[in-house]
Amino acid sequence: MHRKRFAGIPSPRSYPILGHVPITKPDVEGFVDQIMGMASLYPDEPRMVTFWAGPMPSVMLYSAELAEVIYTSSKHLNKGMFYDFLLPWLGEGLVTSKSEKWRPRRKLLTPTFHYDILKNFVYVFNHQSEILVNKLNEHIKTNEVVEIGSFVTLCALDIICETSMGQSVNAQTLKDSEYVRAVYRINDIVQRRQKYPLMWNDTLFWLFGDGKEHKWAINVLHSFTRKVIMDRKTRLHEEGSAGLGRLAFLDLLLDMEKNGDIDLGDIQEEVDTFMFEGHDTTATGITFVLHMLGCYPEIQEKAYAELQTICGTSEEITFEHLGQLKYLECVIKETLRLHPSVPIYARRMEEDDKIGGFTIPAGTQILVNAFLIHRDPKHWPDPEIFRPERFMLESNNRRHPFAFVPFSAGSRNCIGQRFAIMEEKIVVAWVLRNFKIVSLKRRDETRLKTELILRPIEGVRLQLTPRPK
Structure with a gap:
């Protein structure tokens, strides 16, 4: 029936x-x-x-x-x-919560992603991008070929830690970090569990699956964020917001806790959610953008020329630059069309x-x-052709509003999509300003896997050549 x-x-x-x-x-x-x-x-x-x-x-x-x-x-x-498997890590944060809890929480958190808040993070984006470029320069001294995803992932992890918690884990510079290992393991475990129906049962997962490693990773992740939250709360109480320097999302959440809007458990859920949502998805998006630029040299040079015109000799990409980098944004959006992170x-x-x-x-x-x-x-003529010009304003206005949904859509869309686009623009800009990029595989040779996140199965290997200063 x-x-x-x-x-x-x-x-x-x-x-x-x-x-x-x-x-x-x-x-x-x-x-x-x-x-x-x-x-x-x-x-x-x-x-x-x-x-x-x-x-x-x-x-x-x-x-x-x-x-x-x-x-x-x-x-x-x-x-x-499939989102239920994230509950042990994220609790009932914005991603996983039921609608009755999600509605008031989303309303409460939306102001924390206002442009006036986000522009304070531009320094972090630039600082971590500079470290990324230095790491790439070190690597290509001995090997011109780089698996770019592994470098970008560590950069994105440092960015989301510093912007969400106000504390970098130095993933790009430290050789071994228990927190970084735990982030990688929990992602792998959750995605593997989703594919095997037998492992959906908690008892079978514990006895025959990755239950013990899952518990280890959860303990590491929760212990770290709990300690950061309590340390930050103590400093905020002792020194005030002025003593903390650059504010992070955590500081805004602690201010809400002080006003009685949320409690410390709610804060941990949202900090862990920011870590999940703002790390892997953005890293994958940046990796695919660099791959596309390496596949299409004429598009790469057009984006580079725009960067040179807008940014000139400025060492950093400023908040004011971001709004003017219109072609680079089209490149990013066209990449998200063909390779949506989720x-x-x-x-x-x-x-x-x-x-x-x-x-x-x-x-x-x-x-x-x-x-x-x-x-x-x-809605997309010649849909497999990579054509950034599709996202010029005139074309956008004629398209169905739900034909492009890389951040989901409607009231439960991704709260951090502005954050993600800003981060992608700055990280890509730093790499593009410093290197000529050649992808070692064409688009049609790059095999994909779909888990919670779309990934290249064998990574993205690029040949990087330093641009003349």
Whole structure:
């Protein structure tokens, strides 16, 4: 009877009770090919497909028009089941919380991402970008080829630590940091667990999966952030905000705690959430931008020429420069179109609702596939061509508002998207000003894997040549 409710929605043939599990590829690349291939079987309207993880249905949407139903709804705000695996780390922060807790928290935190706050972080972006460039210069003295993602990830980790907690972990300069190792491990463990239904059970995960390592990583992460919060709170009490120097997001949260708006547990949830949301996604975005610039030398030189014109001999990229780097922003957005850091967003249907002419039952997991929405030829002519000019103002105004959703959309979009674009602009600008970039693999040779985050399977290898000073 349950299956009959999904009759009519396109779906490849599946087995009773087992669904598509027996034919699901076990490897990451094969699984991604299957998910995307399922959609390619049904490229026309309604651009939606059902697949079954055993008896559990998921409906994947891959058109702007269908995504609009979810994004504009005030009902379907809760995240899908895969986000539940983040709860031990993030608690009920902005990413994972149910709508009743999320609404007031989002309203409370939105002012902390105002431009007047964000521009205070430009110094941190520049400082850590300079360290990145120095590290790359050291590396290419002995080897011109660099796996850029590993360098950028450490840079992004230092940035998010310093901006969210006011304390750098020196990931770029220290050879070994327990906190950095824990961040890497928890990401790997969560993403591996999501792919194996047997590991969804907590008991099986503890006995036969990565349960013990998961506990170690959680303890390290929570102990670190708890200590930073308490140290910062003590300093704030003793010295006042003036004594802290540059304010971090944590200082704004502690001010809210002082006013009785949130408690220390809430603060820890949000600091851990900033660490998760603002680290891996941005690092992956920057890595893909540098890859694209290395694949298209004419676009690289156009972006470099804009940088030289706008920034001149200025050592840093200032807040005023950022608004003028319009072509570089187009490059970043076109990269996010083809390589959205979060390729699929999950929501739970809170009640029966019509999507694409079908009534989808309450409880169904909805997967909004941004990767494929960004390739819909209805809204993106020649969708596989890398063309930054698509994001010039005139083109933007004619496009469906939900045809480009790299930061999700609607009321539950990414609160840190301005932060991310500013960071990407500055880090990319520093690398581009200092090096000529050549990608060692073409776009079509770069294999991708889709976990919570879209990643290149074998990393991105670049040849960097210092530009003349």
